[in-house]
Amino acid sequence: MKNQRLGFVGLGDDTASACLSMLKIMDGRSEVSWSHSDPDSADVLMISCDQTDETQRWARSDKPRIVVYDSNQKKPASPFVLQHPFRVMQLLSVLDEVAGTLALEGPSVPQPHSPSQGVVSSSTVSNSVSPFWLSLHEVVNGSVSNPAGLLVSSSPHGLLYFKPASQRFYASKALFRQLAAASVELGPLTPTTEVVSDEMVACPLFSLCWMVSRYSATHLAPWMNPEGAFHLKRWPSFGTLEKSRTHLSLCALMTKRPLTREQVQQVSHCSEEELDRFINACEMSDLMVFEEAVQVSLPQASAEEGKGRFGGLIKGLRSRLGLSA
Amino acid sequence: MTNDEFKILFTGPMGAGKTTAITALSDQECVSTDVVNTDIDQCDKEMTTAALDYGYINIPGGGGVRLYGTPGQERFRFMWPILANNAAGVIVLLNGEHPDLDSHLSVFVDAFWEQGAMPMVIGVGRLASEDFEVIERITDTLLERHISPPIFSVDVREKDDVLLLVEALLCQIEVNEMGMMQA
Numbered sequence: 352m353k354n355q356r357l358g359f360v361g362l363g364d365d366t367a368s369a370c371l372s373m374l375k376i377m378d379g380r381s382e383v384s385w386s387h388s389d390p391d392s393a394d395v396l397m398i399s400c401d402q403t404d405e406t407q408r409w410a411r412s413d414k415p416r417i418v419v420y421d422s423n424q425k426k427p428a429s430p431f432v433l434q435h436p437f438r439v440m441q442l443l444s445v446l447d448e449v450a451g452t453l454a455l456e457g458p459s460v461p462q463p464h465s466p467s468q469g470v471v472s473s474s475t476v477s478n479s480v481s482p483f484w485l486s487l488h489e490v491v492n493g494s495v496s497n498p499a500g501l502l503v504s505s506s507p508h509g510l511l512y513f514k515p516a517s518q519r520f521y522a523s524k525a526l527f528r529q530l531a532a533a534s535v536e537l538g539p540l541t542p543t544t545e546v547v548s549d550e551m552v553a554c555p556l557f558s559l560c561w562m563v564s565r566y567s568a569t570h571l572a573p574w575m576n577p578e579g580a581f582h583l584k585r586w587p588s589f590g591t592l593e594k595s596r597t598h599l600s601l602c603a604l605m606t607k608r609p610l611t612r613e614q615v616q617q618v619s620h621c622s623e624e625e626l627d628r629f630i631n632a633c634e635m636s637d638l639m640v641f642e643e644a645v646q647v648s649l650p651q652a653s654a655e656e657g658k659g660r661f662g663g664l665i666k667g668l669r670s671r672l673g674l675s676a
Numbered sequence: 677m678t679n680d681e682f683k684i685l686f687t688g689p690m691g692a693g694k695t696t697a698i699t700a701l702s703d704q705e706c707v708s709t710d711v712v713n714t715d716i717d718q719c720d721k722e723m724t725t726a727a728l729d730y731g732y733i734n735i736p737g738g739g740g741v742r743l744y745g746t747p748g749q750e751r752f753r754f755m756w757p758i759l760a761n762n763a764a765g766v767i768v769l770l771n772g773e774h775p776d777l778d779s780h781l782s783v784f785v786d787a788f789w790e791q792g793a794m795p796m797v798i799g800v801g802r803l804a805s806e807d808f809e810v811i812e813r814i815t816d817t818l819l820e821r822h823i824s825p826p827i828f829s830v831d832v833r834e835k836d837d838v839l840l841l842v843e844a845l846l847c848q849i850e851v852n853e854m855g856m857m858q859a
């Protein structure tokens with residue numbers, strides 16, 4: 352596979368990090384393997400359409416450029432453009448187009464493939480997710496050759512197995528305890544021919560996603576549109592999900608109708624991080640439906656408490672029963 | 677029922693814990709119409725509720741919540757619509773160990789689901805703490821019939837578990853209220 356380097360110029364941190372996460376997701380799906388480099392050594396530039404000294408300087412270079420513009424900006428007159436926020440498939444398609452023109456211009460220099468080059472560790476990037484989370488995303492979206500087989504992720508506390516066919520994780524009780532209690536560094540899932548040992552216990556997909564999302568995916572995963580509307584197919588199982596009012600009301604709200612993150616927050620008073628984590632875990636367990644066009648309006652009065660037929664009574668009942676206000 | 681009251685209904689088969697749950701919540705001694713159980717085959721316990729359970733929670737500042745429990749035996753089924761009339765929501769209690777769990781599921785959930793119009797919570801008792809398979813099976817069975825209420829593993833002898841069911845119901849009632857205001 353050919354290697355090409357992509358450099359960023361003038362892009363916001365969020366855009367750049369979303370893009371890096373997407374490159375990681377795309378790895379192996381495109382004709383070309385893309386990695387990140389500084390603009391100087393890049394084959395292709397991804398450049399903001401904002402006019403700054405930096406972008407103008409790079410606009411004069413003869414490297415192919417993908418111009419990134421915002422939805423409220425005019426579409427630039429450039430052969431390769433990308434409207435922000437963009438999704439994996441859009442990025443993939445524009446990169447394939449650019450790669451096509453590079454191929455016409457002559458063979459690119461083969462580069463030794465260095466996987467670490469294109470991936471930025473999750474701690475340095477605000478909305479990227481961990482390598483484990485990315486690999487699980489690939490697996491649940493069907494990019495494993497043998498779904499009946501077994502995959503394994505390694506951690507300092509032992510191995511974690513995943514069986515895509517039954518959507519079950521297997522590990523020692525001790526590892527599950529660790530995963531629930533503390534941050535555990537999990538490597539990406541890779542196919543294995545080993546078998547699950549008898550002492551290991553099973554854990555359903557959602558439960559594991561919920562545990563791991565706490566330190567693996569606290570910002571909306573880059574493959575979801577942050578502006579979209581989210582609709583929960585059904586209530587997740589509360590085995591590991593804390594039975595707090597926040598979670599119960601998130602489920603009640605989001606199963607009822609599609610809502611944007613902003614709308615959910617307005618009504619539920621859930622923090623952004625908690626909501627993103629919840630969406631990430633539900634999405635990974637195939638519990639989330641997305642709607643791109645947001646035409647759902649939020650009933651105005653509903654955000655205020657104590658309204659409606661039972662509003663005041665519910666408040667009173669909660670305080671009477673000692674349920675948190 | 678006056679405007680400052682609402683009704684929560686508890687239903688489920690014999691011995692699932694309706695009387696126990698209502699007693700845990702109610703201010704006064706729950707008014708039960710328990711009689712000696714003559715149907716030991718269905719459920720091995722001394723007493724069973726013949727007509728209904730009734731409890732009441734006073735809300736400081738006025739109003740209250742009426743708690744009704746349906747009789748578990750199916751021969752009292754004629755009571756269900758009467759009790760369900762005007763309920764704000766229904767809590768279905770099931771015995772996770774019972775061999776007839778699947779038929780209980782269809783009898784009690786189907787009777788009260790009302791195409792999702794009635795806020796519903798299912799509490800499944802007598803499951804081992806790490807047993808998620810029964811809950812998963814119930815979830816899948818109901819999903820096939822496009823029924824998707826929240827389902828919890830509970831022990832109704834623990835008041836906190838009963839409160840969890842109530843809270844999950846209240847959250848849904850609140851969301852339904854929003855819908856009502858939008859219309």
Ligand SMILES: Nc1nc2c(ncn2[C@@H]2O[C@H](COP(=O)(O)OP(=O)(O)OP(=O)(O)O)[C@@H](O)[C@H]2O)c(=O)[nH]1
Pocket residue numbers: 688689690691692693694695696697721723724725726746747748749801802803830831832833
């Ligand atoms: N071991 C165990 N016992 C339980 C559990 N949940 C309920 N019970 C017991 O089961 C019995 C339930 O009895 P009731 O509360 O009378 O049940 P009911 O639903 O009112 O039954 P009917 O009135 O006959 O329809 C009580 O003795 C509870 O203590 C559980 O999770 N584990």
Ligand SMILES: [Mg+2]
Pocket residue numbers: 694695696724725729745
């Ligand atoms: Mg009873």
